[in-house]
Structures are given as structure tokens and as C-alpha cells.
Amino acid sequence: MENFEPVIVAYCCHYCAYTAADMAGSKRLSYPPNVKIIRVPCSGKVDMIHILKALEKGADGVYVAGCLEGDCHFNTGNVRASKRVAYIKKMLDEIGIGGERVEMFSMSAGMGERFAQTASEFTEKIRKLGPNPARAAA
Amino acid sequence: MITAEQKPMKELVECVRPFQRILLAGCNECVTVCAAGGRKEVGILASALKLQFQAEGKPIEITEITLERQCDPEYVEELVAQIDKVDAVLSMACGCGVQEVARRYTDKPVFPAVNTKFMGASERQGVWAERCQGCGDCVLGLTGGVCPVARCSKQILNGPCGGSTNGKCEVSSDTDCAWQLIWDRLKALGKLDQYEENIPAKDWRSGRGGGPRKIVREDLAS
Numbered sequence: 120m121e122n123f124e125p126v127i128v129a130y131c132c133h134y135c136a137y138t139a140a141d142m143a144g145s146k147r148l149s150y151p152p153n154v155k156i157i158r159v160p161c162s163g164k165v166d167m168i169h170i171l172k173a174l175e176k177g178a179d180g181v182y183v184a185g186c187l188e189g190d191c192h193f194n195t196g197n198v199r200a201s202k203r204v205a206y207i208k209k210m211l212d213e214i215g216i217g218g219e220r221v222e223m224f225s226m227s228a229g230m231g232e233r234f235a236q237t238a239s240e241f242t243e244k245i246r247k248l249g250p251n252p253a254r255a256a257a
Numbered sequence: 258m259i260t261a262e263q264k265p266m267k268e269l270v271e272c273v274r275p276f277q278r279i280l281l282a283g284c285n286e287c288v289t290v291c292a293a294g295g296r297k298e299v300g301i302l303a304s305a306l307k308l309q310f311q312a313e314g315k316p317i318e319i320t321e322i323t324l325e326r327q328c329d330p331e332y333v334e335e336l337v338a339q340i341d342k343v344d345a346v347l348s349m350a351c352g353c354g355v356q357e358v359a360r361r362y363t364d365k366p367v368f369p370a371v372n373t374k375f376m377g378a379s380e381r382q383g384v385w386a387e388r389c390q391g392c393g394d395c396v397l398g399l400t401g402g403v404c405p406v407a408r409c410s411k412q413i414l415n416g417p418c419g420g421s422t423n424g425k426c427e428v429s430s431d432t433d434c435a436w437q438l439i440w441d442r443l444k445a446l447g448k449l450d451q452y453e454e455n456i457p458a459k460d461w462r463s464g465r466g467g468g469p470r471k472i473v474r475e476d477l478a479s
Contacts (some may be wrong), residue, residue, distance in 0.1 A: 168301050215312055
């Protein structure tokens with residue numbers, strides 16, 4: 120447990136969070152290597168099955184990072200994503216995995232600091248929660 | 258379409274618990290449209306159940322399949338290839354589908370994964386509402402295309418009742434008064450004289466009052 124390094128999967132929207140990650144890099148801001156970024160064309164592309172599969176395959180935490188409200192390149196993809204994340208959180212609570220392992224974040228392409236801060240905070244939160252129970256038992 | 262809602266996860270987990278290998282069977286018809294038991298929901302439920310049992314330290318095997326229709330024997334037959342490799346079937350179809358699978362595979366326990374609700378229509382994305390109760394003697398032609406049997410809480414055939422307020426039903430302010438809708442529609446059609454005519458008492462034997470129903474088409478039946 121002391122050596123526990125969480126595996127975090129971050130579904131990042133191409134138009135905001137993914138570019139924010141790039142911005143963080145350009146600014147030489149460091150964030151935990153635990154965060155594995157998957158670029159998606161819009162956070163609304165992320166379906167519940169993508170989040171569940173990440174957990175099933177061993178991720179300890181998953182987050183979706185989309186545009187700020189009103190800024191979605193496809194109008195409402197971020198709103199859809201946020202509703203799906205809320206639904207999944209409820210389901211994970213029901214099956215004992217814990218909804219707090221999944222989160223939705225919003226940021227713009229220029230928010231490199233916010234990207235790095237979000238990645239660090241979420242990683243620490245999952246580190247405190249411990250390994251995904253489904254992975255720990257396997 | 259026939260609408261359904263997934264059962265609570267806790268109930269599903271308990272029904273699957275005694276088994277090691279599960280066939281999770283979706284249906285490509287109504288339950289796909291109402292997002293309760295189509296291919297997508299099969300994937301999500303399979304993943305959630307796997308997570309649950311992995312966390313408990315006793316992983317289960319789940320085979321996913323989505324049939325074109327579960328209420329037709331021709332399609333249910335397709336499960337033959339998988340049925341011997343599983344201990345139980347969890348069906349995400351409506352009650353008709355679950356029963357058809359149970360009838361065909363008599364030695365396999367079959368469980369419903371959804372609660373079948375009603376025959377309804379989509380009001381908007383993600384919202385479905387009851388529209389038909391299958392009374393077997395349709396009156397929509399008399400009521401301007403709004404069903405008093407399915408949409409009036411009291412099923413009255415000559416309404417509205419005293420509980421209609423501002424177009425809403427006394428049962429819930431979310432529910433439109435069916436007879437207000439009927440009035441509005443007949444008015445728009447210029448057929449208010451039709452409203453004045455009393456609809457005689459309904460013979461409910463054509464509905465569930467006559468017991469389980471069956472349609473036999475002599476020209477088609479083999």
C-alpha cells in the first residue's frame with residue numbers, strides 16, 4: 120500500500136484539456152506520470168462503457184476533462200459527458216467500487232496550470248483511496 | 258414501443274451471485290430504443306457486474322450477446338451455440354423476451370435484468386411516457402387521437418373529471434389531463450360535436466378483463 124502508484128486514465132477533449140496538457144508541458148509544469156491521457160474529439164465522445172472498461176482493465180481512477188460550460192466545440196458534448204459521469208458515479212457506488220474514483224473536470228485550452236493541478240489533486244485523491252478494489256482482488 | 262428500466266444493481270448482483278458463467282442477452286428492438294437493454298446496455302452491465310465480482314475476488318465469466326428480437330423463436334434459437342457454456346441467462350429484454358428464452362431453454366435458469374414498464378412513446382431525448390394499454394378495442398378515433406384509457410388516471414371515457422386543473426391531472430402536476438388534451442385536439446379539428454356524444458361503457462373483456470390474450474391469424478398460422 121505504501122508503494123501504491125495509482126493508474127489514472129484521463130479522457131481529454133482535443134479542444135481544451137488535451138491542449139491544456141500541451142500548455143502545461145510548454146510551461147514546464149510537472150504533473151504526475153500516473154495520469155495516462157487519452158485524447159478524444161470531444162468529452163461527449165466518452166461513453167459509460169469507456170469509463171467502466173478502464174476500471175475493469177485496472178485503472179484506479181478515471182476522469183473526463185472537457186471544455187468550460189458553454190465552450191464546447193460541439194455545443195453540448197461537455198454537458199452530456201458530465202451527465203454520464205454522474206450516472207456512472209452512482210452505479211459505481213452501488214457496486215462497491217466507489218463513485219469517487221470517477222470525476223468530470225472542465226478547463227479551457229489555455230489552462231495549463233489547471234490541468235497540472237487537476238492531475239495532481241486527482242492522483243493524490245486516488246492514492247488516498249487506495250487501489251481499485253476490482254484490481255486489488257484480481 | 259415497450260419500455261423498460263434496468264433493475265437496481267444490487268438486485269442483479271444477488272441474482273447472478275450463485276453462478277459462475279452468465280449469458281447476458283440483450284434485444285435489438287424496443288429496449289434498445291428506450292436505452293434499457295440493447296447492445297450498449299449489455300456492455301455496460303457486463304462490465305459493471307465483472308467489476309463487482311472482481312472486487313469480491315471471485316471473477317465471473319460473462320458472455321455478451323444481443324439478439325435481433327427476443328420475442329421471436331427464430332432469433333432465440335441463436336442462443337443454442339452459447340447456452341451449454343453458461344450456468345444461467347440474464348436477459349435484458351422485456352418480459353416477453355425473458356419468457357421466450359425461458360420457454361426455449363427449459364433447463365437453464367433465466368432472470369430478467371430490466372423491469373418492463375409500459376407501451377409508450379418518446380416525449381424527448383431520455384423521456385418516455387405511457388401511451389397505450391392494449392385495451393383491445395381502440396377508441397382513439399373518437400377522442401382525437403389521445404387515449405383516455407392509457408393517459409387518464411381514472412380511465413374515464415367521458416371526461417374530464419373534477420380533478421382536472423389548468424390542464425393537469427390531480428394525480429400529479431407532471432401529468433397532463435388526457436381529457437383536456439382530447440378537448441383541445443377536437444376543438445382544433447372542429448369536431449367538438451364529437452365531444453358531446455357519450456361514449457358507452459367499455460367492454461373490458463377485449464383487454465385484460467378477458468384473461469391472457471392471443472391473436473390467431475388463420476391465413477398465417479401454421
